[in-house]
Amino acid sequence: MAFSRQRLSALLLATALLAAPAAFAQEAKTFRAVISLPIQTLDPQKSIAGLAGDALRTVFQTLTFVQSDGSVAPMLAQSWEIDPNSEGLQWIVKLKPDVVFHDGEPFNAAAVAANWKRLLDPKVPIQARSNINMITEVEAIDDLTVRFTTNRPFSGFPMAIGHAVSSIVSPKSIAAGLLDDPNASPAGTGPYRIARFTLPDELEVEKFDNYWGKTGNAEKLVFISRPDEQARMAAFLAGEADANFYVGAESRGRVEGSQDLRTEAIASIREFIVHLPMKVDALQDIRVRRALNHAIDRDQIVKSVFGGVAEPALSAIQPGVAGYEKLPIYTYDVDKAAALLKEAGWTKNANGVLEKDGKPFPTLVFMSGRGRVPNDARLAQVTAAYLNQIGIPTTLQIDEFATFYPAAMAPDGRGTRFVHMSWGFGQMDGAAFLCTVYGEGRPQNFGGYENPKVGEACGKIDNTFDAAERARLIAEATKMVYEDAPAIFLVVPSLLAGFNSTVKNLKLDAGENHLLWEVELGAN
Amino acid sequence: MLTQVLKTLAHSVISLFLLFTFVFFMIRIMPGDPARLLGGAGASDYDVQTLRESLGLDRSVMEQFLIFVRNVAQGDFGRSIQTGQPVGAEILTALAWSFSLVTAAMLLAIAFAVPAGVVAAVKRNRLPDISLTSIAVASTSLPAFWLALILIEVFSVNLRLLPSGGTGDLRNYILPTVVLAATQVGLITRMTRASVVEVLTADYVRTARAKGVHPYRILLRHVLVNAAAPTVTVVGLQTGLVLAGSIVTETIFNWPGVGRLLIRAVQARDYPMIQALILVFGVAMVTFNLLADLLNMLIDPRLRKK
Numbered sequence: 001m002a003f004s005r006q007r008l009s010a011l012l013l014a015t016a017l018l019a020a021p022a023a024f025a026q027e028a029k030t031f032r033a034v035i036s037l038p039i040q041t042l043d044p045q046k047s048i049a050g051l052a053g054d055a056l057r058t059v060f061q062t063l064t065f066v067q068s069d070g071s072v073a074p075m076l077a078q079s080w081e082i083d084p085n086s087e088g089l090q091w092i093v094k095l096k097p098d099v100v101f102h103d104g105e106p107f108n109a110a111a112v113a114a115n116w117k118r119l120l121d122p123k124v125p126i127q128a129r130s131n132i133n134m135i136t137e138v139e140a141i142d143d144l145t146v147r148f149t150t151n152r153p154f155s156g157f158p159m160a161i162g163h164a165v166s167s168i169v170s171p172k173s174i175a176a177g178l179l180d181d182p183n184a185s186p187a188g189t190g191p192y193r194i195a196r197f198t199l200p201d202e203l204e205v206e207k208f209d210n211y212w213g214k215t216g217n218a219e220k221l222v223f224i225s226r227p228d229e230q231a232r233m234a235a236f237l238a239g240e241a242d243a244n245f246y247v248g249a250e251s252r253g254r255v256e257g258s259q260d261l262r263t264e265a266i267a268s269i270r271e272f273i274v275h276l277p278m279k280v281d282a283l284q285d286i287r288v289r290r291a292l293n294h295a296i297d298r299d300q301i302v303k304s305v306f307g308g309v310a311e312p313a314l315s316a317i318q319p320g321v322a323g324y325e326k327l328p329i330y331t332y333d334v335d336k337a338a339a340l341l342k343e344a345g346w347t348k349n350a351n352g353v354l355e356k357d358g359k360p361f362p363t364l365v366f367m368s369g370r371g372r373v374p375n376d377a378r379l380a381q382v383t384a385a386y387l388n389q390i391g392i393p394t395t396l397q398i399d400e401f402a403t404f405y406p407a408a409m410a411p412d413g414r415g416t417r418f419v420h421m422s423w424g425f426g427q428m429d430g431a432a433f434l435c436t437v438y439g440e441g442r443p444q445n446f447g448g449y450e451n452p453k454v455g456e457a458c459g460k461i462d463n464t465f466d467a468a469e470r471a472r473l474i475a476e477a478t479k480m481v482y483e484d485a486p487a488i489f490l491v492v493p494s495l496l497a498g499f500n501s502t503v504k505n506l507k508l509d510a511g512e513n514h515l516l517w518e519v520e521l522g523a524n
Numbered sequence: 525m526l527t528q529v530l531k532t533l534a535h536s537v538i539s540l541f542l543l544f545t546f547v548f549f550m551i552r553i554m555p556g557d558p559a560r561l562l563g564g565a566g567a568s569d570y571d572v573q574t575l576r577e578s579l580g581l582d583r584s585v586m587e588q589f590l591i592f593v594r595n596v597a598q599g600d601f602g603r604s605i606q607t608g609q610p611v612g613a614e615i616l617t618a619l620a621w622s623f624s625l626v627t628a629a630m631l632l633a634i635a636f637a638v639p640a641g642v643v644a645a646v647k648r649n650r651l652p653d654i655s656l657t658s659i660a661v662a663s664t665s666l667p668a669f670w671l672a673l674i675l676i677e678v679f680s681v682n683l684r685l686l687p688s689g690g691t692g693d694l695r696n697y698i699l700p701t702v703v704l705a706a707t708q709v710g711l712i713t714r715m716t717r718a719s720v721v722e723v724l725t726a727d728y729v730r731t732a733r734a735k736g737v738h739p740y741r742i743l744l745r746h747v748l749v750n751a752a753a754p755t756v757t758v759v760g761l762q763t764g765l766v767l768a769g770s771i772v773t774e775t776i777f778n779w780p781g782v783g784r785l786l787i788r789a790v791q792a793r794d795y796p797m798i799q800a801l802i803l804v805f806g807v808a809m810v811t812f813n814l815l816a817d818l819l820n821m822l823i824d825p826r827l828r829k830k
Contacts, residue, residue, distance in 0.1 A: 040607045125578040130568040201780055231776050234688040238680040402556035402793050443569055
């Protein structure tokens, strides 16, 4: 009998030990995600958007929130409107009442003004300040009303105050210098508050009981940085994470082949384009530029370079933003490309190089960065090969991104070489892409494209405060640029995330503002 | 002996200063603008200029150098361009992680390689020698990333016995330690084997054998002590190199050490971090060399008299 009791006790103990982790996991409801970027700071105003910024959005909120379709929703602001007597220079923002920071401080107009005092202070290095640098003054009118003044009419204001750079932090945390201390826990108004941070690898946040809105059922969210794709996938497959942001195309089959795992994809806000060198005589002919766009087999690129995890680019701007419309004009048609080139006087010589009036097409440098975005270098190689195929000789120059980017940005040589770049603008505003990448004289206009109509359109967009009309103007200007073909519009890579079967209700967002706080964890 | 140590230290200080000066100017010749990279793709020229000023990068290179030398002399390595945190604190944390991993890996490598080298030498050209040397060479020849991925696949993904990365507890040490140790086993085994073979053919060993001294006593008292110096030197040198060079292992296992810190710093052109890391690597190399020399002096009385 004594023996049986011992055995029984041992059995019970073993059962308890085995059951403990499962019971704990169920009780604590912890959502773990491996992410592809390091978390370099807890300061949301300094964190460049993307996954690290997305993790911080569970803690720090913005006045507005730009949704996946480009529309603007209220967040900490209840409403916003342009002051009709301000000549388009002042916005009145009404704040949500009864909101408190994690440290117990009230969220009000004074807190917003204190944040903007910091954001507008040039001594504070804010990387993404260009998204908000049209705002010059912010003042509290009453406890829940704030007036924003801009230096020019700026209709993109509702989106600018939804950018991660405009995140609101407790004034007490700002004053105490907590944003610069990786061991501190600065307070926001979000559904979760900082529990633990290991720079730059792990951030754990826990549910904030006095949160004003609705959340999912996860008590804790843990973000584990694994920049190496294979290491990230290994952690996901080993069950160390419930979600993987993001799965590489090569690993897709492995995830989808598992019964307990699944993938979900969404087109990103990033678009690969090749800026055409507009100072080269041959490329000043619109027929040549259009021919280049017809010479690229985007569907094949999506299949072979991106393993299906991308979409052909069908516009001059990124999808999912205000003003985006699909314009399937540049279909893959080699005959059409050849006809357009012939019409422009270019025919292939015996060496397969285009020639006009006995002069060959000049050999141009094709610049690209490597390693910033998955597949960037491979895409550059394939695109250069398509150009060579139709008779445009190129010298491929692929450098590490840190070397490539300043070289592409340098004014010397602008407009004399092909520049392959992937653009994505976190403020989710089509006008930001359009006016920055194709705007005359802008440093990001790598091809040196000069079209005064773009500048005029951008001015008009900034002065149009009706959201629908604004979107229409962006779409109209985008179509004009797309038809003018100052670039080869290549592909839009998708964001492919992996989840295990416990993860429900996680909405992916093109701008990587995935609604992590709404995640529901269920049973396997 | 003290004079020798002081001389070595003096030489080291000069070498380190030259190294650090060279690196300071070289990284500024490298293409790439940290302010531009930090600002992100959409940053305007004004934003980039403001960032440049806040980072002190608008000053002349010589001015930056003098400021840096002055600050380093006061123990201030500046702040990281990426994180805004003091470089010294970030490096110290990373160094502690790297040091613990490298120590574990070198101990594991020594525990396998030294006995393997001795056995291979004693049984040279026979099956144990061929097998052990082959294993050692094979382990060194395997690329670290490949071995790491295979181990992760087997022990983390399939068996779910060990974590695939990170630094949770002692179990997190196992896989990276094995990978790092594997890269060192071949060299230490071969070095030990060669030294032992050389000593085994020495006159004093033959004399001892002729006098009928027990083979184990010969091995322990005469052979190992005399054959230790080259192995100790190699271990010392390799420890310094591995400390700075375990970038692949640290990246795959997401180990927050100095190798991973360096690669990120280079990608972001984080000048203060690169400068300080190179200086730390230099100091590490000098320290481990010095330790190896001191250990050799302790083992071999002839070196103390030189």
